[in-house]
Amino acid sequence: MGVYIPVGPQHPIHPEAILLKLKVEGEQVVDADVDSSFVHRGIEKALEHKTWLQGLYLVERVCGICNVAHSTCYTLNVENLLGVEAPTRAQYLRLVVEELARIHSHMLWLGLLAHLIGFQSLFMLVFRDREKVLDLMEELTGNRITTAYNVVGGVRRDIDPALEHRVRSTLEELRGRVKRYRKLIEEDPSVRARTVNVGILERSEAEELHAVGPVARASGIKYDVRADDPYLVHDEVPFNVVTLETCDAWGRAMVRVEEVLESIDMIMYSLDHIPSGPIRKRVPPVFKVPPGEGIARVEAPRGELFHYAKSDGSERPYRYRMRTPTLANLAALVYMLRRGDRAVYVADVPVIFGSIDPCICCTARVFVLDERGSRVLNLEDLGRSRGR
Amino acid sequence: MDEERVVEELKARLGAAILEVKVPQRRRVFITVDREHYRAALEVLREAGFDHLVAITGIDTGDHFEVIAHVGRTLVVSVRAVVPRSDARIPSLIDLYKGAEFYERETWEMLGIVFEGNPRLTRTFLPENWPENVYPLRKDYEGG
Numbered sequence: 001m002g003v004y005i006p007v008g009p010q011h012p013i014h015p016e017a018i019l020l021k022l023k024v025e026g027e028q029v030v031d032a033d034v035d036s037s038f039v040h041r042g043i044e045k046a047l048e049h050k051t052w053l054q055g056l057y058l059v060e061r062v063c064g065i066c067n068v069a070h071s072t073c074y075t076l077n078v079e080n081l082l083g084v085e086a087p088t089r090a091q092y093l094r095l096v097v098e099e100l101a102r103i104h105s106h107m108l109w110l111g112l113l114a115h116l117i118g119f120q121s122l123f124m125l126v127f128r129d130r131e132k133v134l135d136l137m138e139e140l141t142g143n144r145i146t147t148a149y150n151v152v153g154g155v156r157r158d159i160d161p162a163l164e165h166r167v168r169s170t171l172e173e174l175r176g177r178v179k180r181y182r183k184l185i186e187e188d189p190s191v192r193a194r195t196v197n198v199g200i201l202e203r204s205e206a207e208e209l210h211a212v213g214p215v216a217r218a219s220g221i222k223y224d225v226r227a228d229d230p231y232l233v234h235d236e237v238p239f240n241v242v243t244l245e246t247c248d249a250w251g252r253a254m255v256r257v258e259e260v261l262e263s264i265d266m267i268m269y270s271l272d273h274i275p276s277g278p279i280r281k282r283v284p285p286v287f288k289v290p291p292g293e294g295i296a297r298v299e300a301p302r303g304e305l306f307h308y309a310k311s312d313g314s315e316r317p318y319r320y321r322m323r324t325p326t327l328a329n330l331a332a333l334v335y336m337l338r339r340g341d342r343a344v345y346v347a348d349v350p351v352i353f354g355s356i357d358p359c360i361c362c363t364a365r366v367f368v369l370d371e372r373g374s375r376v377l378n379l380e381d382l383g384r385s386r387g388r
Numbered sequence: 389m390d391e392e393r394v395v396e397e398l399k400a401r402l403g404a405a406i407l408e409v410k411v412p413q414r415r416r417v418f419i420t421v422d423r424e425h426y427r428a429a430l431e432v433l434r435e436a437g438f439d440h441l442v443a444i445t446g447i448d449t450g451d452h453f454e455v456i457a458h459v460g461r462t463l464v465v466s467v468r469a470v471v472p473r474s475d476a477r478i479p480s481l482i483d484l485y486k487g488a489e490f491y492e493r494e495t496w497e498m499l500g501i502v503f504e505g506n507p508r509l510t511r512t513f514l515p516e517n518w519p520e521n522v523y524p525l526r527k528d529y530e531g532g
Contacts, residue, residue: 037513044498045524080413210441210487223440228462229415294412295464297442306458308445319525323443323491331487 002030005346009038013116013350016360020353022337022346029344032337034330036360047320052078053285055317057148059307062322063359064145065108068101069300070322071150073307076231077296078152081289081311084281088233090154092274095232096167097141097149098298099263099270103174104133105301106256106263109357110181113253116350117194122184129177132170139163152287154280164271171264178264182257185250195250199336199352202247211332212325213303214259215356217243218251225299236273239266249355256357288315300325302357329356389436391417394465401432407470417465418456426455426469427479433459433467434484441481444491446499448527453501457481457488471501480505498525 007013007020017038023031043062047055059074060067072094079085086094107130114122134144141147141157149155159167185191201211206219216223224241226234242258244251289311296307303325312318333356337344344352389397391411398419399406405425410418421429442458453471455478458464471478480503481488492503497514500523514524523529 037515040513040515042524045529207439208486210485223461229464292412293418295416295458295466297464304442306443308443308456308458310447319445319447321443321445327490328487331490 007349009035013353014358014360016358018358018360020337020349022349024346027345027347029337029346029349030340032334034334036330039360044320044322047317049316051286051315052289052317053152053287055320056150056152059322060146060148063324065105065359066101066300066302066305066324067146068098068149069298069305070307071148072098072232073296073298073305075150075152076298077294077307077309078289080294080296081292081309082152082283082287083290084153084283086154087278087281088275089158089277090279091232092270093155093159093279094150095234095237096159096267096270096274097137097147097155098232099266100133100137100140101147102263102301103260104130104137105357106260107133107178109256109301109354110253113195113249113351113354116354117191119190122181125177126181129174132174136167136170139166151280151283153283154278156280158279159271159274168268168271171267175261175264178257178260182254182261185253185257191253192250194348194351195248195253195355196246197248197250198348199249199252199355200247200339200342201332201336203245205335206247206332209331209335210328211303212328213300213357214252214255215303215329215332217241218255219247220245223304225297225304229297231296231298233270237266237269249351252355252357286315288313289317302326302359303328324359326356326359329358332356333358389463391415391463394433394436394463395419397436398429398432402429405429415463417463418468419465420468420470423469423471423478426457426467427481427484429467430457430459430481430484433465438465441485441487441491444481444488444495446495446501446525448499448525450527453499455495455501459485476500477502477504479503482506497523499523500526 002023002025005022005024009017009019019035021033022029056074060071062070107126111123111126138144141149201219203220206216206221220243222241222243227241239262242255244255291311291313293310298305305325306323308321309317310319336352394417395409405421406419408420438459440461445456447454452473453476454468456466456468458466492506495501496509
C-alpha cells in the first residue's frame with residue numbers, strides 16, 4: 001500500500017504553482033501526477049479580443065523568461081501573414097537578443113539546479129553572473145525581463161558601438177565563468193552524485209513522447225528548430241547543436257551549459273557580421289491582416305515553441321494557438337517519475353522535476369491522471385482531509 | 389522529404405480524400421481531409437517518417453470545427469479535419485503519437501471536441517467550478 005505525498009502547489013522546490021502528486025512506497029516513487037491548472041489565464045481567448053498589435057504585448061506576458069521567444073514567434077507569424085519581412089539588421093538584432101535570453105534562462109536554470117541539490121554557493125555565483133546578462137539586456141532593450149524588443153516589422157532599438165563593446169567585454173568575461181561552471185559540473189562529486197543516472201529518459205522514449213529542447217538533446221536527439229527550420233539568420237550564423245547521450249539530469253545540465261557557450265559565440269559572430277541598414281519596417285498601429293493562416297516555430301530556451309495564427313481579414317486574430325515547450329516535455333517528466341523499470345527515489349524528485357526546466361506559467365494547461373484514473377486531490381480536498 | 393514529395397505521397401495514398409492542399413511557404417504544408425480520413429492521413433505521414441507531433445490545434449469556424457494536427461521536425465505538415473458542430477467527434481491519435489494525449493485533452497476541454505480512443509478526457513486546466521458543457525474557445529462563448 002503506497003502513500004500519496006502532495007508536493008505543491010506551493011513548495012520550496014519550485015516557486016510556481018504546480019502540484020506534483022507522488023505515490024510512494026518507502027523511499028521509492030511508484031506513480032506520479034502533475035496538476036498545473038492553478039495559473040491558467042485564458043490568454044488564447046483574450047488574444048481573439050485584442051488587435052494584432054496589442055496581442056504582441058499580451059503574448060510577451062505568457063512567460064517572463066521566454067518573452068523574447070514568444071514575441072519572436074508572434075512577430076514572425078504576423079509578418080508572414082502580412083507579407084512583410086524584417087530587415088536583415090533587425091534579424092541579426094533579434095538573434096542577439098534571443099541568444100542573450102537563452103543565456104540568462106539557462107543560467108537561471110543552472111542556479112536553480114544548484115539550489116535544488118543544496119549547492120547554495122553555486123546558486124549565488126551563477127545568479128550573480130546572470131545579473132550581468134540582464135544588465136546587458138536592459139541596455140539593449142530598455143528592460144531586464146519583459147523586453148518588448150520585437151515589433152511587427154523589426155526591432156525597436158538599435159545597438160551603438162559603445163554598447164556593442166560592452167556586450168563583447170561582458171560576454172568574454174562570462175565565457176570564462178561558464179567554463180568554470182562546466183568544469184565544476186563535470187567533476188564535482190556532489191553534483192555528479194545527485195544528477196548522474198537520475199531522471200533517465202532513453203532516446204527512443206524521448207522520441208516517442210515528443211520531447212523537445214535540451215531534454216531531447218540530452219537524450220541524443222539532434223533536434224533544434226534553429227538548425228532544422230531556421231527562422232532568423234541562422235543559416236548565416238554558424239553554431240553547433242549540442243547533444244549528449246547520457247539521457248539523465250547531468251546530461252541536461254551539460255547540454256545547457258554548452259549551449260550558453262554556443263550562444264556567446266553566436267552573439268560574437270553576429271556582432272562581427274551584422275550589416276548596416278534599417279532596423280524596422282513601419283507598420284501602422286492598427287492594421288488588418290489578410291485572411292489566411294500560418295504557423296511559426298522558434299527554439300525557446302526550453303525547446304521548440306509553436307504558434308498557430310488564423311486571420312479572417314480583420315484587425316484581430318480569429319484564432320491564436322500556442323504550444324509551449326514545457327507542455328511538450330511534461331509527458332516526458334511524468335514518464336521519468338513513474339517509470340517502472342528503474343527505482344526513482346523521493347529525494348531525486350526535485351532534480352528530475354527541475355531537469356526539464358519547467359515553466360508553469362507558460363504551460364498552465366495540463367495535469368496528468370495516473371493510469372488507474374484515481375482522483376487528484378486539490379488544495380481544498382487536502383484541507384478537508386486534514387480536518388477529518 | 390520536400391514539400392512536393394510529401395504532397396505527392398499523400399495524394400497517391402489518399403486520392404480524392406484530400407479536399408485541399410496549400411503550401412503557403414517553404415517547409416509548410418497544409419492539407420484538408422474529411423473526418424474519416426484524418427487518421428489515414430496521419431498514418432501515411434507517420435510511415436513516411438514524420439514522427440514528431442508538434443501540436444494539435446482546434447478551431448471553431450462558426451458553422452463547424454476544425455482539428456489540425458501539426459507533424460514534422462524540419463517540414464511541418466498540418467493535417468486539418470473538418471468536424472461538424474452537431475457531432476463533434478474525431479478519432480484519437482494516441483496510439484500513433486503518444487504525446488497526443490495532452491493536446492487532445494486540451495482541445496476537448498477548450499472546444500468540446502471528443503477524441504474517441506483517448507482514455508483520459510477529463511477536466512484538466514479549467515477551474516474546478518467551471519460549468520459542464522461550457523467551452524471557452526468556442527466562438528459563442530463570450531465569457532466574463
